[in-house]
Amino acid sequence: MSRITNKHRGIREIVHNRSLYLLAVPAILFSVVFSYLPMAGVAIAFQDFNPLAGLFGSEWVGLDNFRFFFRGSDWLIITFHTVFFNLMFIITGTALALALAVMLTELGRNAVVRTVQSVMILPNFISWPIIGLFSVTFFTADTGAINQFLHAAGLAPIDFYTEPGVWPPILVLVNLWKTAGFGAIVYMAAIVGIDRELYEAARIDGATRFQCIFRITLPLLKSTIVMLFLLSLGNIFGGNLEMIYSLVGDNSFLFGSTDTIDTYVFRALRTSGSLGMTQAIALYQSVVGFLLVVTANKIAAKLDRESALILNSKEATRPQCKIPATTNGWRSYSMPLRSSSPPCACIRSCS
Template sequence: MPAPLTLERQTQSEPPAERKKKDTFLREIMKNRYLYLLTLPGILFLIVFNYLPMAGLYMAFVDYNPMAGLYGLKSEFVGLMNFKFFFTSNDWITVTINTIYLNILFIITGLAVQMFMAIGLNEIGSKTVKKIAQSFMFLPNFISWTVISIFSIALFSTDAGVINHVLGLFGMEPVNYYQDASWWPFILVMLRLWKGVGFGTVIYLATISGLDQEMYEAARIDGANRFQSITRITLPMLKTTTLMLFILSIGGIFYGDFGMIYALVGDNPVLRPTTDVIDTYVYRALRMNNDIGMSSAVGLFQAVVGFILVLSANGITRKLSKDSALF
């Protein structure tokens, strides 16, 4: 019987290419160890809140009972019945359309406004004014949706709202925004832009700051004005960043912003035709029926569809512009 292979013999038997790859990887880690250390909190966040919860995916295929063994592992297997509960409900088409429609509005308006805000900031000559403007743009990102909902009531209330007060000054009839669902896609987009435009603007501004300034100098020598420099140089150079942000956003197109919608709209049934999304629907079903299996099934459905959309969008982008693809 041959002697067992020792660790030394195993190492010697490794192909040179494999050993070189390992050495290169370790050297890379050691060389940039402080940079990798900075990424550690983000990695831990992803592991704890994104990967560990994947252990609960089995709930989507069982009639979950927390008393059935450890963590409900002995719950009765029901296959695709939890998915059937959602897809045979009367409202699943409405909430799915609302989710996709609102997210498309958020993505398109968000990318466009962020891009042009970044270009506008970049054109400001005074560094002091630019920093103050950036601070004011980024500040709403730290305000919770609960606080913003109070602002929303102050703006759109029928009796005491600022907007209806202004309409009254011009002799116009007040609008009951909280009883008219048609206004709310526009309201949600405006509030979403106000809160989140600063974050995306910083990304675009960083991209613009990294552009080769010699191109702008050459354009000025050729007689190009500021508008021509923006349209002929800045906008084309932002294409890659825009496509990357778009691909990343596509992955969440089946996820409704539950925190925003529930804080602003709450349980108002009158506004559901345009504001009820998958996440708020699942929350109501979970609260009323305590059906954890169905909510897990819908969460899995959202994740799988989002993953497929990201792969598809990236594949199309790679064919059109290889440099703009994520992978």
């Protein structure tokens, strides 16, 4: 009986808000056509795919494509590089974006801050191939700007394109330069949404600017930080093909420190033309990335349900109260509330 009632309630909800659901139709169709229908191509990972024979006419080879990839040691190296680079991008990008957002917010709204915001977000709109062309002017052995500076300082030049050890920090720094500005804008938008009365009350009680940052701003940004981290975690097995290929290219001297899953797949597709093997590697990326996101989301839901992307029914109905502590800063914890309890509110007792 309850199922029938819920079904009727759902139908009434759709009819009542039909204009809103109609607005969602293009997005739903776009997702179905470009995200869900192509998932049938997963079958290619288990085939010796022939474009002329098609998806249903190609020979099935079982797990042979996976064995070809996993039988050597290359998959361990490129998987390590992929995870390492993405973790470094996430950690350093989050730290720098937070620092920039807090710093610019503390400086207030003035012409200088607005100019800095505009300048630091510009690299986000420059494509990686253009950045790759610029990098040549810096890293070329004979005429590069860095080696010209080293020569003027009486130091030995560095042949960047034959030294694999220098490229991991270069890739991290270039990625920071390109993405940190946009991340800072996202965190600034979250900081602006924090109630200013919290800062006023803290300053009345004698809190310094740094205490306000570490006791109010950062704790209240925790949900945003965790949510963005979970979204980034889904792409932790993505190899950043466009960035690495634009900066490094097909330089075999640098494969030992820069080769990732995506660059390996791209190179294998050009040399062997095996669509089945490349699809098998892509499936490996997707499955492991999905499991990482689900696991991290589960952990986040246990620690702080407001930070989770998806909640199950039990977690969604569990109320949470955020009560700032007077002596130890702002802390968030969950406590059971009866149905007759008043709405949860933040209460601060003054000493």
